[in-house]
Amino acid sequence: MDSHDRVSELDRHLVEFAQLLRSVGLKISPSEISDAADGLSLLGLVDRDRVEAVLQATLVKDVQYISAFKEAFRAYFASLEQKQAWQKDAEDKTSQWNEQIESTRKDLRFQENELDLSEEQRAIYASLPEKDKQRLRDFLEKSSNGTRSGVPVDHSYQPMVERVLRGSLEYWRKKLNEEEPIFSPGSTDGVLSEVERALRDREAEVLSRDLKKISAEEWPEVIRLIRRLSQRLASQVTRRYRAARRRGGLDMRSTLRRNLRYGGVLVERSYRSRRRGRPKIVLLCDISGSMLKYTEFIWQFIYGLSSVVSGIKTFAFGEVLIPLTEKFKKGQRFEVMVKEALAVSGKEWGGGTNLANALETLRSKFPDTLSKQTLLLIVSDAQTLEGEKAAALLGGIHGQVRQVLWLNTLPERRWVETPYVKAFLPSCVMYECFTLGHLTKILNKQF
Amino acid sequence: MPDRMTLDQFENELESIGYITERNDRIALTAFLATELGKPLLVSGPAGVGKTEIAKVLSQVFGAPLIRLQCYEGLDETKALYEWNYQRQLLKIQMGREHLSEADLFSTDYLLPRPLLQALLSEKRTVLLIDEIDKTDSEFEAFLFELLGEFQVTIPEMGTIVAKERPIVVLTSNGERELSDGLKRRCIFLHVEPPSVNKEVRILRAKIPNLPERLALDVARAVNILRERLVLNKIPSVSETMDWAKALLVMGKTGLDPAWVDATLTLLLKSQDDVELFYREMGAERLLFESSKLAQGERRVHGQS
Numbered sequence: 066m067d068s069h070d071r072v073s074e075l076d077r078h079l080v081e082f083a084q085l086l087r088s089v090g091l092k093i094s095p096s097e098i099s100d101a102a103d104g105l106s107l108l109g110l111v112d113r114d115r116v117e118a119v120l121q122a123t124l125v126k127d128v129q130y131i132s133a134f135k136e137a138f139r140a141y142f143a144s145l146e147q148k149q150a151w152q153k154d155a156e157d158k159t160s161q162w163n164e165q166i167e168s169t170r171k172d173l174r175f176q177e178n179e180l181d182l183s184e185e186q187r188a189i190y191a192s193l194p195e196k197d198k199q200r201l202r203d204f205l206e207k208s209s210n211g212t213r214s215g216v217p218v219d220h221s222y223q224p225m226v227e228r229v230l231r232g233s234l235e236y237w238r239k240k241l242n243e244e245e246p247i248f249s250p251g252s253t254d255g256v257l258s259e260v261e262r263a264l265r266d267r268e269a270e271v272l273s274r275d276l277k278k279i280s281a282e283e284w285p286e287v288i289r290l291i292r293r294l295s296q297r298l299a300s301q302v303t304r305r306y307r308a309a310r311r312r313g314g315l316d317m318r319s320t321l322r323r324n325l326r327y328g329g330v331l332v333e334r335s336y337r338s339r340r341r342g343r344p345k346i347v348l349l350c351d352i353s354g355s356m357l358k359y360t361e362f363i364w365q366f367i368y369g370l371s372s373v374v375s376g377i378k379t380f381a382f383g384e385v386l387i388p389l390t391e392k393f394k395k396g397q398r399f400e401v402m403v404k405e406a407l408a409v410s411g412k413e414w415g416g417g418t419n420l421a422n423a424l425e426t427l428r429s430k431f432p433d434t435l436s437k438q439t440l441l442l443i444v445s446d447a448q449t450l451e452g453e454k455a456a457a458l459l460g461g462i463h464g465q466v467r468q469v470l471w472l473n474t475l476p477e478r479r480w481v482e483t484p485y486v487k488a489f490l491p492s493c494v495m496y497e498c499f500t501l502g503h504l505t506k507i508l509n510k511q512f
Numbered sequence: 513m514p515d516r517m518t519l520d521q522f523e524n525e526l527e528s529i530g531y532i533t534e535r536n537d538r539i540a541l542t543a544f545l546a547t548e549l550g551k552p553l554l555v556s557g558p559a560g561v562g563k564t565e566i567a568k569v570l571s572q573v574f575g576a577p578l579i580r581l582q583c584y585e586g587l588d589e590t591k592a593l594y595e596w597n598y599q600r601q602l603l604k605i606q607m608g609r610e611h612l613s614e615a616d617l618f619s620t621d622y623l624l625p626r627p628l629l630q631a632l633l634s635e636k637r638t639v640l641l642i643d644e645i646d647k648t649d650s651e652f653e654a655f656l657f658e659l660l661g662e663f664q665v666t667i668p669e670m671g672t673i674v675a676k677e678r679p680i681v682v683l684t685s686n687g688e689r690e691l692s693d694g695l696k697r698r699c700i701f702l703h704v705e706p707p708s709v710n711k712e713v714r715i716l717r718a719k720i721p722n723l724p725e726r727l728a729l730d731v732a733r734a735v736n737i738l739r740e741r742l743v744l745n746k747i748p749s750v751s752e753t754m755d756w757a758k759a760l761l762v763m764g765k766t767g768l769d770p771a772w773v774d775a776t777l778t779l780l781l782k783s784q785d786d787v788e789l790f791y792r793e794m795g796a797e798r799l800l801f802e803s804s805k806l807a808q809g810e811r812r813v814h815g816q817s
């Protein structure tokens with residue numbers, strides 16, 4: 066009986082631990098939990114290090130989740146006092162958050178009526194400096210007591226006031242999010258919120274950090290990652306097949322199988338399907354002012370790709386299209402190379418963007434680059450002049466090439482605010498890509 | 513060799529055949545776990561850290577023959593599992609036109625077993641190494657599910673073949689491609705990092721018995737710095753470190769000096785890009801300076817503990 070109880074206690078902990086891992090992003094199946102249980106009964110529970118090793122070997126199947134696993138293990142198997150402290154902390158934070166949101170309900174009123182605002186908008190208000198809060202409250206008070214043609218305004222003006230307030234909060238959201246995103250307190254579970262906090266502190270190393278914020282010392286690590294990712298891209302692109310429109314080699318095995326019915330006389334023949342050739346990658350990189358912060362990333366990506374895929378054609382574009390035909394040299398700065406190319410064309414680095422112009426030039430001056438074999442890769446934040454024209458041109462090119470992939474350095478939630486993103490979407494597959502984590506995900510999904 | 517052993521016994525066995533592990537690399541524990549639970553072991557890590565070696569070592573420890581399937585792009589079941597001997601089948605058809613049934617042609621006499629089937633058909637327990645699984649197509653990976661999950665394969669003309677003796681399966685991956693969840697779920701996972709200075713010294717001393725300790729330390733520290741500080745296209749592997757140490761030993765060196773680093777660098781860095789990078793960002797003198805700094809750091813930690 067006793068041993069039975071102990072086993073089920075172990076199982077309960079294992080399942081709970083697996084749930085915790087799932088909530089920080091790991092995929093864990095029941096069969097893996099059962100492997101972990103078998104492993105633990107084999108190696109015992111005495112040695113903490115061994116327990117960790119068994120759980121890691123059976124539950125974590127991807128290198129990128131090892132740090133999340135380590136944090137989860139540390140938090141889940143912490144002392145009871147520690148866990149209670151985290152629990153209290155999480156509860157305090159949640160109640161504080163709720164209080165803040167609640168207080169905004171009192172603050173943000175129009176003629177004693179509560180305003181229709183989302184929780185995020187309320188959170189933005191709560192995180193503003195007192196001075197700016199006061200300004201918004203003053204505005205609400207003034208408009209509540211305002212008059213129109215000598216007549217006091219009534220509640221029918223509320224939607225208008227809400228719109229003004231939302232606009233103002235939206236402005237603050239952009240300003241605040243740029244520096245520090247507003248986090249809700251997350252889970253009320255102490256252990257989970259501790260793991261989430263630890264992972265946020267680590268920022269999952271460099272993977273989830275915005276590429277423009279990565280410091281000089283961290284670049285070697287990032288470069289290594291980008292190199293690995295581009296190698297993956299290079300080796301992946303060859304693994305695509307197409308139906309045998311033209312004949313490949315004779316498939317002896319299937320030919321003989323088909324002809325056994327004729328007594329082994331080869332009447333019908335089968336052919337192997339032809340391998341689809343490597344796509345020709347054409348890279349279009351935005352080097353306008355808004356993209357300056359990402360130049361190091363773009364450069365490393367180009368260099369990583371060009372060192373593993375031969376025959377890649379790279380173009381930079383700002384107001385005009387600039388072919389970067391020189392062979393890339395390790396150590397040569399992207400900026401230097403682009404500046405050299407710009408000196409030839411007499412243009413300036415970091416100006417405006419005109420994708421339409423760039424695409425038009427690409428079509429007229431470099432028609433060979435666009436074929437059914439082409440994978441057109443655009444790295445840009447989609448902030449361009451003549452967006453409609455660019456979208457129409459991209460639509461045309463979309464039909465000419467195998468695929469158009471767009472890596473957008475703007476977060477997806479901001480796409481709605483960017484005028485032409487919607488117009489580009491039908492002609493390309495667009496991904497948000499401003500962290501290495503994004504790049505990894507894109508390559509996993511796409512290749 | 514006893515059929516079942518404890519983890520301690522397993523670790524001792526590894527040591528006795530000269531395979532160096534450290535407690536915090538978890539190689540011994542994870543490999544032991546995989547063999548005891550009868551699960552395939554999936555080993556990932558950069559090239560040259562000794563992933564393939566693990567399979568070889570398991571084969572030695574368990575006295576099981578090693579069967580190796582080297583994966584490559586386009587590998588299919590005719591190369592990995594089985595192929596019918598068409599020439600023989602044709603001859604048979606020509607000879608016995610009148611009284612031939614299909615079963616005559618699809619028997620084991622006409623079957624050419626490839627590595628995977630060889631491992632299943634073997635009377636003795638084997639170690640099956642599926643090397644660089646990330647180089648194959650995802651279709652092939654899916655095809656492996658039956659083998660890795662149930663240790664059986666289905667040949668349409670013959671039915672299901674179940675392993676006579678479950679092989680110890682080791683899969684390796686360089687992480688070039690994301691493996692499918694199905695495959696990962698069926699395996700025990702081990703990630704191997706390049707060895708620490710201490711471990712590499714132990715490996716060098718075990719494999720090259722007459723290597724002086726000072727040279728082993730110098731070599732291991734220098735390689736460690738190359739791996740950590742430079743963004744190389746290909747980091748030096750353990751076997752390349754060994755080649756380097758051997759070369760220096762043959763030249764009668766007892767320690768490193770800049771001239772010899774320059775002269776023998778190509779044993780470690782095998783591409784022009786990497787060599788250029790080394791001279792641009794570090795150079796031999798700086799490498800030796802950094803490695804002496806590393807040595808001081810080690811001594812300080814040692815002194816404190």
